[in-house]
Amino acid sequence: MELFSLLRLQAIPNIGDQTAKKLIEYCGSAEKVFRTKKVHLLKLQGLGSRILQELHTKQFGKAAERELRYIRDHGIGYIPYGRKDYPKYLRHCSDGPILLFAxxxxxxxxxxxxxxxxxxxxxxxxxxxxxxxxxxxxxxxxxxxxxxxxxxxxxxxxxxxxxxxxxxxxxxxxxxxxxxxxxxxxxxxxxxxxxxxxxxxxxxxxxxxxxxxxxxxxxxxxxxxxxxxxxxxxxxxxxxxxxxxxxxxxxxxxxxxxxxxxxxxxxxxxxxxxxxxxxxxxxxxxxGWDLPAPKPEPVQKQLFISLDAKEQIVYSFLTKNGKNHLDEIALGCGLSVSITAALLFSLEMKKCVRPLPGKLYEAV
Missing domain, CATH: 3.40.50.450 (Rossmann fold)
Structure with missing residues (x-):
């Protein structure tokens, strides 16, 4: 069961949220983390033998069972990382919790x-x-x-x-x-x-x-x-x-x-x-909460604007998805926030992108 497996990960002191996310992403789910052989898990950078040993320590499994019973008995809501209702902005934080209780x-x-x-x-x-x-x-x-x-x-x-x-x-x-x-x-x-x-x-x-x-x-x-x-x-x-x-x-x-x-x-x-x-x-x-999306004014573009590969990825994302926040653009393009910010500035200089209040951007 996925909830029980997430609780087991939370129970292990040497596994923080970043490591837990890395394990879940590598294995496909929290449940699969505990079914994956150690030889495969050792391929993950920064994952030592001590952590692998703790994955199957009984005391952490028993602690997870107790908490699972409490959650069920008291009707506690829970929101796992990766589910659609996980808070949008918290999803962008590398140290965001793998499991929230609500x-x-x-x-x-x-x-x-x-x-x-x-x-x-x-x-x-x-x-x-x-x-x-x-x-x-x-x-x-x-x-x-x-x-x-x-x-x-x-x-x-x-x-x-x-x-x-x-x-x-x-x-x-x-x-x-x-x-x-x-x-x-x-x-x-x-x-x-x-x-x-x-x-x-x-x-x-x-x-x-x-x-x-x-x-x-x-x-x-x-x-x-x-x-x-x-x-x-x-x-x-x-x-x-x-x-x-x-x-x-x-x-x-x-x-x-x-x-x-x-x-x-x-x-x-x-x-x-x-x-x-x-x-x-x-x-x-x-x-930018009270600002309707501005109607793009006709712009006479250069016939041949030279964009490098990463600029083209960002520009294509904005063209397809419309106005977006810096974090969303970075996530959608698979780039870091700092690199995305630099690319957006370059595109702005080339008059391909327009910045808006609240770190929003749109294609011109």
Whole structure:
């Protein structure tokens, strides 16, 4: 059974998400990983004999059986990597989880998604910004993601519930508990208006290291991350750095230079790691959400435009598929994001491609 095999892979400490994906891709499925002979698995680069030995260690199989029983007994939803409903943007992250556990009513297919994070010591300024941001985004009905923690996280979730916008809480522990305990009162409302997502088993506690792992999901699942308030150090800045590393748009709400809880946001803007966000209109414009696909104007092209092989692949993809995000173009063409970005710039110079807000491109 594929779910049981995915759980077995998750149970092995020395097999991370990247190695697990490599194994699944090589063998064809998680189930086939455990049926493939060791001699064939050894052909995979970076896969040592110790990992191969652990693949068939009984204790990991028994742990997977216990978690499988919990999932079935409690009606826990699950989303394996590779399935159509696996979050679109998270699929592009090499370290994205091979298996997610879910509870709630959310449907992410075709949805606009942004992540909103910030300090646990939110001020009235930050909380008011969360309210106005959600109110102004309501007509677009995006899914807004956060971490269900104190401060900005719970403020943005509550604003979404009030405005009937789907909201997703990404947890740093299993779905058998709620942390912090004070937020149990919001759990039912959140499930009715979105839900919870986690990569952690029912046996996982909200340990410090789990929050760092959780942050990569918040950063990777959306096309943009917004930092509302942050001190000069903190988890929100780590999430922003992760989003920046994933080539996502990052926004930061500016504050007074002497405000402790605006230091991190001001720093992100100053270092050009984030665009300044003063209202929902900034985000809507930068992501191109309110811009209809522009009608191409007649262009007198050169009769013979010289494109090399890789430029032709990218240009043909855009011609066939229309306007697309940089990550989608890279994935569709089988190229890295950095190489694709360079090719798009070259095509833009040759007047074959037009850049649009939100890292979108279209063929001219």
């Amino acid at each position: 509870r709630g009513t959310f449907d992410l297919k075709g949805k606009r998604m942004i992540s909103v994070v910030g300090t646990r010591n939110s001020t009235s300024y930050g909380e008011a910004f969360c309210d106005s941001l959600v109110e102004d985004l309501a007509p677009l009905n995006p899914v807004i993601v956060s971490g269900f923690a104190y401060g900005i996280d719970i403020s943005i979730h509550k604003a979404c519930i009030r405005n009937d916008i789907p909201t997703l809480g990404v947890l740093a522990h299993g779905l058998n508990q709620i942390y912090p305990r004070n937020h149990i009162r919001y759990a039912g409302q959140l499930e009715s208006n979105g839900g919870f997502l986690t990569e952690f088993w029912s046996s996982s506690k909200p340990n410090r290291e789990n929050f760092l792992k959780r942050n990569r999901i918040i950063a990777g699942i959306s096309e943009a991350t917004v930092v509302v308030e942050s001190a000069s150090r903190g988890g929100a800045l780590i999430t922003a750095d992760m989003a920046h590393g994933y080539n996502r748009e990052v926004f930061a709400v500016p504050g007074r230079v002497d405000d402790t809880w605006s230091q991190g946001c001001n720093q992100l803007i100053k270092m050009q790691k984030a665009s300044m966000l003063t209202s929902a209109a900034d985000l809507i414009y930068m992501l």
